[in-house]
Amino acid sequence: NAGVMQNPRHLVRRRGQEARLRCSPMKGHSHVYWYRQLPEEGLKFMVYLQKENIIDESGMPKERFSAEFPKEGPSILRIQQVVRGDSAAYFCASSQGPPSSYEQYFGPGTRLTVT
């Protein structure tokens, strides 16, 4: 049973470009979460989605960031007009049900470098 998959694993973008990060949850999981991890810092929650719905985006920056989890296909975290401060590791996690009752399982992450 494949785990959470993320691609690309490494992404380099120049300032002002767009970054698209993809996440395929574990089989049977319909809840997806995105986190950001900066060096020497903990995991910071960004957004929680269920199929076609954003459940909680309280950790998402107000501008340039968006996320979706369509009926078909992976969840996508999109960062428009990237800046150097966006350089970080972005992790996706999934769960079988809501976080109130189910543990989250993480993917390997996408490491974004903005030059």
Next chain:
Amino acid sequence: EDQVTQSPEALRLQEGESSSLNCSYTVSGLRGLFWYRQDPGKGPEFLFTLYSAGEEKEKERLKATLTKKESFLHITAPKPEDSATYLCAVQARTGGSYIPTFGRGTSLIVHP
């Protein structure tokens, strides 16, 4: 606001030297406390969930315990392959969508 503090930030042990990692938390009613292991360049790997004070869980050389204010991850006779960063996260009982708050982690290095 929920807070999670892990100590020490870094820990170096000799193989076989048992020790404990600490996770102190402030939360408006604890629903669950999670421990994860993270290897360099990889995503966190789920280890344990604890729900109530006094609860204990074990997995190989690891044992997690929980009190009303903190959790300990005890490592008995560690091996070099136990070297990793260990993350603690807490989930509040009330409000929001029950997204856990993570600590900064303890980086453990076990020397052979």
